Amino acid sequence: MIGDKERRGKVNDDDGHKANSESSNERNNGRFESRNRDNNTEFQDDIIFQGISSDFCVCMLDIVNSTAVTSSLAQEDKIRKFYSLFVNSVAPVISHFGGRVLKTGGDSMIYYFPKTAEIERIEGFKNVLECGISLLDLRSTVNSLYKREGIQPIGYRISADYGRLELADSRFSRDQDFFGPTMNLCAKINNKAPANSMVIGGDLRQVVKKQHSLEKEFQFEEISEFSIGLKQRYPIYLVIPMDLDRRMNYPLLKEKILHQHDVRIQSENAKERIRHPQELPPRLRQEGDGTTRGNIMLVDDQPDMLFTYRSFLEGQGFKVDTFTDPTVALRQFAKEDASKYDLVVMDIRMPQLNGLQLYQRLRAINSAVRILFVTALDAADELISLLPDVAANQVIMKPVSRDRFLNYVDLAVREKG
Structure with missing residues (x-):
């Protein structure tokens, strides 16, 4: 390879068969197991290289102008929210494509793909590219969470390269760490990447060239280069998906990000309610006194x-x-007295019957039934246009807090009454 082949030649010559046998015994699903340390020495090095190495795809995701963003945040809790939203939003996407996070630096993240240890496994390299493109497409979802927190939107750059990584144990970390020129190259090419784009280095480009199916799915445009060694040219390529119809904002991953954020917010609110129970909305607190306020059907x-x-x-x-199966919910609704349920709260994306189909069938049974939609899809306007009987206050966008959810329910029940 352009940047890595010569660098690792000496490592291979020195280690020979020994390194190969060790890597097969000491690597499990792309992760290395450390050797036993010599605990009898009086002094220990801060970093101990294990003499174990392998080739992987490594990636770097870095927020653009993060210093300017955080410097504009006066409150410490906003700064903490800035970093936690970033990490908690992108990490599930990386995991979805088989990546593993190595390091987080607040405004950056380094991760690698274990399946790329076997160069002939095209799936691993496809996941690298798909993961990068999905992270770019999901940036609007991440920024929607920042907007909810009153934080300005972010942009980021993604870089990826392929080559030798060396395993080491660090006294400063519980986990094992990777070092090597590939890590350095990945950081360098990241600085060359345009905002909100993905670039790859020359070594990874050489691997992808040999996997012809990837050449049909992605276009690689050379946009820059830099020198390594004695005037050796190292190119950088912009990654462009060929089939733009596939870029549909990855709805399942979008819902996963929003759902996990929703769960975290609900957990935080629950802890806050324990500390400050008096902060519940007065109207709801007074009516939640043990008397029965009505019957509600939940479908999700x-x-x-x-x-x-x-x-x-x-x-x-x-x-x-509650019902997880919308068809079972429909049968139950049909069996009950038409006026039993004061309100039906349902998701939109569901198997067998989606929320729109269930809505129409419930209305066919009882045209007066009140319905709320709770969804992560940014489709309120489209939903209202498709269903003229649905008002804007019948669509709750995720993530939703407890108090906001209850206020929607309270309004719906009062309107029915």
């Missing part, structure tokens, strides 16, 4: 969301029936 294919919403509602005196 995610059991954890049902549990969360049910706990909200039962705490306010509602009787709640």
Whole structure:
């Protein structure tokens, strides 16, 4: 390879068969197991190289102008929120594509893909490219969370390269760490990347060239270069997906990011309510006095969301029936008295029957039934245009806090009454 082949030649010559046998015994699913340390020495080095190395794809994701953003945040909790939102939003995406995070630096993240240890496994290299493109497309979702927190939107750059990584144990970290020229190259090419784009180095480009199916799915445009060694030219390529129709903001990953954020917010709110129970909205607190306020049907294919919403509602005196299967919910609704349920709260994206289909069938049984949609899809306007009977206050966008959720429910029940 352009940048790495000569660098690692001496390592291979020195280690020979010994390194190969060690890597097969000491590597498990792309992760290395450290050798036993000599604990009898009086002094220990801060970093101990294990003499174990392998080739991987390594990536760097770096926020653009993060210093300017954080310097504009006067409150410490906003600064903490800035960093935590970034890490908590992108890490699930990296994991979804089989990546593993090595380091987080607040405004940057370094991760690698274990499956790329076997160069002939095209799936691993495809995941590298798909992961980068999805992270770029999901930037609007990440920024929607920043907007909710009153933080200005961010941009970021993604770089990837392929080559030798050396395993080491560090006294400063519980986890093993990687070092080597590939890490350095990945950082250098990241600085050359335009904002909100993905670039790859020359070594990774050489690998991708040999995997012809990837050449049909992605275009690679050389945009820059720099010198390494004695005037050796190292090119940098911009990654462009060929099939733009595939870039549909990855709805499942979008929902996953929003859902996990929603769960974190609900957990924080629950802790806050324990400390400050008097902060509940006065109207809801007065009515949540143990009397039955009505019957509500909850329909969502995610059991954890049902549990969360049910706990909200039962705490306010509602009787709640929950269903993960919309077809079962429809049968139950049809069997009951038409006026039993004061409100039906449902997700939109569900198997077998989606929320729109379920809405139409419920309305066919009882045209007066009140319905709330809770969704991570940014489709409120489209939903209202498709269903003229649905008003804007019947669509709750995730993530939603407890108090906001209960206020929507309270309004819907009052309107029915």
